[in-house]
């Protein structure tokens with residue numbers, strides 16, 4: 001265990017690091033974050049004892065580092081410095097072998113089997129065996145970095161201090177290196193303290209983070225306690241936005257640029273929709289912020305092309321996402337810029353209407369196939385049958401995340417009310433249907449104009465969505481029934 005207490009120090013008279021206290025358990029990884037010049041490297045030098053502390057203490061398993069002999073300390077603690085003093089003409093193997101120095105004894109130390117095994121293992125972990133006899137001054141920056149990390153690993157110390165270990169590495173090698181270090185920490189109970197410039201990487205890999213601001217701890221704790229917009233913005237003096245990692249409960253941040261191209265003013269109108277036998281299409285001059293449950297590009301994103309494609313009743317495909325993606329490409333659109341839905345309803349039976357509100361306006365487009373309508377309260381134990389009401393709500397306004405989700409709720413309630421109004425029945429239970437089995441919904445916004453924080457039924461936006469989706473769905477059901485002669 002590494003215990004740092006009230007650590008204070010710097011260069012000459014000037015203290016750069018002030019009163020830093022933390023503890024890192026065995027098998028755990030602490031990430032140190034902070035802007036340039038905040039004192040991260042100085043803190044590392046104080047921890048490793050390279051720089052004597054003015055005040056405070058560093059203890060390893062209860063023993064102050066001042067009470068260790070230099071070689072004894074080097075067996076406990078391995079350091080990867082920020083800048084490497086290049087060993088001219090040294091080969092990879094020779095450079096890594098230097099990491100075994102603390103384990104050699106006597107004047108004429110001999111190279112033991114243990115030394116050999118440690119060097120070979122370190123080369124394997126960093127995947128650099130193939131460079132074994134290469135001179136390091138002929139290697140790329142990233143390759144050299146892996147050699148120096150291997151040197152630190154070969155030292156077989158229980159504490160690893162790393163100053164920007166991912167420096168120079170491409171994204172795959174960043175991941176490989178941090179996976180390896182994390183694995184070593186867990187399997188060999190290493191204690192790892194590492195400086196990071198990449199806040200997202202630090203959040204993903206570290207158990208604890210320490211945010212340094214002008215030599216003092218601004219925040220410390222688990223990633224979700226430290227990677228917070230207000231603290232990152234205050235310390236780094238830049239605008240950021242928090243967002244969830246797609247697979248892990250580790251917060252991530254995105255930089256918000258200080259300069260943007262002046263936005264092209266755009267207005268979504270019903271006239272700009274194109275309806276052909278194959279699809280209903282809306283193409284926007286600007287990317288719209290979109291949330292949807294579409295077949296292609298579901299979830300949240302920014303898109304310019306919106307397609308509701310007609311497929312026959314008989315359409316069956318093992319991988320409809322792949323098939324739909326191919327269709328989009330064949331039509332000359334980019335899959336990465338398109339939200340795509342499918343329906344068996346004839347495209348000519350789409351209802352597209354424009355609604356004005358005090359905030360701006362919205363265009364609502366609905367296709368409603370109700371052949372396989374479902375009463376959601378009685379949906380248990382039924383075979384899957386496709387039937388689709390596709391609802392699009394395109395808004396000229398700037399929606400909050402909350403408004404996007406509320407817009408979906410309001411639209412769903414309005415759709416259900418429309419089915420009730422039209423007396424659409426669930427054929428299996430003979431009760432009023434609430435929707436169909438595979439309905440899709442899409443909310444997209446220009447993110448220009450009035451800021452719209454909410455979209456519940458009593459807001460101006462919610463009123464437009466509620467009325468509009470109800471009217472369009474009622475009309476679309478009517479057209480569907482007429483076409484089917486129901």
Ligand SMILES: Nc1ncnc2c1ncn2[C@@H]1O[C@H](COP(=O)(O)OP(=O)(O)OP(=O)(O)O)[C@@H](O)[C@H]1O
Pocket residue numbers: 011016034035036037038039040041042043
């Ligand atoms: N050898 C030195 N002698 C005197 N001052 C130094 C020395 N090294 C660093 N400093 C000063 O200490 C302060 C903190 O530097 P440090 O290297 O610890 O910052 P850092 O957080 O690691 O920065 P970076 O992100 O740029 O690596 C800086 O103002 C720097 O000028």
